[in-house]
Amino acid sequence: MEFIQKQLTRIEQLLINEQVQKKEILSLKEASIYLGQSKSSLYKLTSKREIPFYVPNGKMIYFKRQELDEWIFNGKVESTDEIENGIEKYLSQTLKK
Numbered sequence: 398m399e400f401i402q403k404q405l406t407r408i409e410q411l412l413i414n415e416q417v418q419k420k421e422i423l424s425l426k427e428a429s430i431y432l433g434q435s436k437s438s439l440y441k442l443t444s445k446r447e448i449p450f451y452v453p454n455g456k457m458i459y460f461k462r463q464e465l466d467e468w469i470f471n472g473k474v475e476s477t478d479e480i481e482n483g484i485e486k487y488l489s490q491t492l493k494k
Contacts, residue, residue, distance in 0.1 A: 421462055428460040432469075 414430060429436045439458075442448040449464040475483075 423460045423462055423465070425458045425460075428465060431462065432465060 418431070420427065423431055425436055425439055429439055432439070439448070443450045443458060448468055449460070451459045451461075453459065
């Protein structure tokens with residue numbers, strides 16, 4: 398019986414995740430699921446204004462899924478190869494002058 402309960406919980410979680418993936422506007426809870434972060438870490442990010450968010454009536458916090466995606470991709474850390482290629486490109490342009 399415990400196995401069945403765990404499976405049902407897992408299926409329920411997958412359905413919730415699928416619904417979140419389809420929504421354009423996310424609540425704080427949905428954004429935490431989408432990003433895989435706790436609600437408290439999202440509260441910290443919003444209080445520091447490090448993540449884009451909306452508070453239409455001064456109470457509930459909402460996020461645009463597309464802006465969350467952009468926020469994630471703006472935090473890219475370049476690989477060693479990308480850094481080395483950038484250095485080589487810079488040096489080749491500088492030495493030509």
